[in-house]
Amino acid sequence: MNKRRTVAALALAGIFVALYLTLTRVGLIGGGALVCAVGSCEVVNASRWATFVGLPVAVWGLGYYLVTFAVAGVSLQERFGDSMQVSRALVFLGATGFLFSAWLTYLELFVIRAICQWCVVSALLATGIFVASLLDYRELQRLAKTQV
Amino acid sequence: MAANPSGGRRSRRARSASSRPNSFYLILGAIALVGVGGLAYVALKPEAAIAPPADLPADLAELGPPQPYVRGDPNAPVQIHEFADFECPSCARFAVITEPDVRTRIIDAGRANLSYYDLPLPQHLHSYPASHAAACADEQGRFWEMHDRIYEAQDSWSTGRTNNPKNRFRDMARTVGLNLSQWEECYDSKKYQRRIDANHAEAIRQGINSTPSFIVNGQVLRGAISFDALNEAVTKAAAATQSGDTAR
Numbered sequence: 001m002n003k004r005r006t007v008a009a010l011a012l013a014g015i016f017v018a019l020y021l022t023l024t025r026v027g028l029i030g031g032g033a034l035v036c037a038v039g040s041c042e043v044v045n046a047s048r049w050a051t052f053v054g055l056p057v058a059v060w061g062l063g064y065y066l067v068t069f070a071v072a073g074v075s076l077q078e079r080f081g082d083s084m085q086v087s088r089a090l091v092f093l094g095a096t097g098f099l100f101s102a103w104l105t106y107l108e109l110f111v112i113r114a115i116c117q118w119c120v121v122s123a124l125l126a127t128g129i130f131v132a133s134l135l136d137y138r139e140l141q142r143l144a145k146t147q148v
Numbered sequence: 149m150a151a152n153p154s155g156g157r158r159s160r161r162a163r164s165a166s167s168r169p170n171s172f173y174l175i176l177g178a179i180a181l182v183g184v185g186g187l188a189y190v191a192l193k194p195e196a197a198i199a200p201p202a203d204l205p206a207d208l209a210e211l212g213p214p215q216p217y218v219r220g221d222p223n224a225p226v227q228i229h230e231f232a233d234f235e236c237p238s239c240a241r242f243a244v245i246t247e248p249d250v251r252t253r254i255i256d257a258g259r260a261n262l263s264y265y266d267l268p269l270p271q272h273l274h275s276y277p278a279s280h281a282a283a284c285a286d287e288q289g290r291f292w293e294m295h296d297r298i299y300e301a302q303d304s305w306s307t308g309r310t311n312n313p314k315n316r317f318r319d320m321a322r323t324v325g326l327n328l329s330q331w332e333e334c335y336d337s338k339k340y341q342r343r344i345d346a347n348h349a350e351a352i353r354q355g356i357n358s359t360p361s362f363i364v365n366g367q368v369l370r371g372a373i374s375f376d377a378l379n380e381a382v383t384k385a386a387a388a389t390q391s392g393d394t395a396r
Contacts, residue, residue, distance in 0.1 A: 005172050012176055016183030020190065048237065048303075111308045113273070 003136035007090055007129050008072035014065035014125040017118055021058035025050065044116040049107050057104065061122055064100075068093045068129060084144075087137045094130035101126040203270075204345055204352075214350035215343045217282075217291045219251070220261030226385040228260050228378070229363040231267040231351045234278030234298050235306050239360045242372040243299035249375045260364075260382045264295070265347040267359050273307040276344065281317035283340035284331050285324060293324040365389070 044050065050057050071093060075086040101123035108115050205211065216229070228250075232239040254260050266282075268275035278298050285294030297320040303309060305316035314335065321331045334340075354363060362369040362378065365385035369377060 005175075009172075009175055009179060012179045013183065016179075016187065019183075020187060023187070023191075113307065 003132045003139065004072055004075045004090070006132040007094070007136070008069060008076065010125045010128045010132065011065045011069035011072055014122060014129070015062065015069060017122050017125065018058055018061035018065050021116075021118055021122075022056065022062050025056045025058045044108055044112055044114050044119060049104070049112065060100075064093070064097055065125075068097070082140065082143070084137075084140060087133070087140050090133035091130075091137050094126075094133035097126035098130035204349060208349040208352060211342060211346040211349050214265060214346045216263035216265045216347055216350075217286055217295070218261055218263050219292060220255035221258050222261060224255075224258060224261040225389050226260035226365060226382050228254075228262040228382065229265065229354075230262060230360060231265045231354070231356045231362075232360040233267050233269045233272055233275050234282065235272035235275040235302065236269065236359045237302070238372040240299045240302040242360050243296065246372065246375050246378070250378060253375075254379065254382055259386060264291075265350055266344045267348055267351045267356065267361075268344065269359065274305060274313045277313050277317065277335075278305070279344045280335050280338055280340060281314075281321070283343055284334035285321065285326055287334055287340075288326050288330065290324050290326055294320060294326075297324060 052060055068090075071086065071089055074080060075083070075090060080086045104119060105123050108119060232242075250262070255262055266279040268279055282291055282294045282298060285291050298305075298317070301316065301320065305313040310316060317335065318328065318332065322328060351361075354368075356363075356368070358370055360370075360372060362373065362381075364378070364381040365388065367381055367385070369381060
């Protein structure tokens, strides 16, 4: 259960990071017009890769963390404690976030050549979620075997 | 652990886990507190002052006065100062979408003139080359034509698209009708570095730290603002100038 709690806690932290990036992107915080401003986060956030399928990447990140937090919350309900489906859903979410973050980090390092520290924090959180969800899945598998 | 009130199946983990729900919710509460506090701090803190970039002299006065590119009547009642970076996507959005209207309805109408200052951001690797390309077009009296081409085709020469933007700029210089050998010699020599730096220094003096930014009679407008926003600022500035004239 502790791994699922870790997922929930990391996802909650991710919600705030993504919210910050989203609010910066739409200009509600950080001076109102940080587009192209001096500072790597603004460069990354204003680059053409900051939009994915018509929506800012920060908004996708916010949605991702909200869904992950919700699923982690559900997974903590006692009746889902042994649920492999919920565990698989967490692994799926973890893997999606991890791969997407890896792609974005690659773009930052080699294409945009600017590193946004908040994107790095988000990537670390997504990695943590992935690892915790994998450990949860393995623990469940092990428990299932010992019960048979 | 208390007995399951529903009388249903308890999960194997629930029985075995050393779960402490209270400390878990405390941790969640702490994360939420830090998150909300952090966002509130960022939203409320004053903007940080900007430090002059390393490639400019410590004493900006050494560069001399700025030499912006001016469009419109030099004696127009209102002056619009634009600080922009050729590689900035928001600047391109303003130049391509909004500026045509600004030219027709404000500049050409004689209500204001516009001065363009280079503000090449260090993260944009091809900003300086673009500023050189435009400065060398200005030498042949075609700055604004080149300015428009550079912004319109930003996607074709910006960082990540090409490692050699000069080829793209040369194509633009040809399209604009410049004397190519003269333009190329000028571009390669970087002879307008000081002009670009002096324009950049003016941005620092004015406390401008994002692009595009506009100053209309002392009022600072940040971002790729709409025609209406700029038009309103010009109208207000004109009214202020007029009432000042009447008072004299």
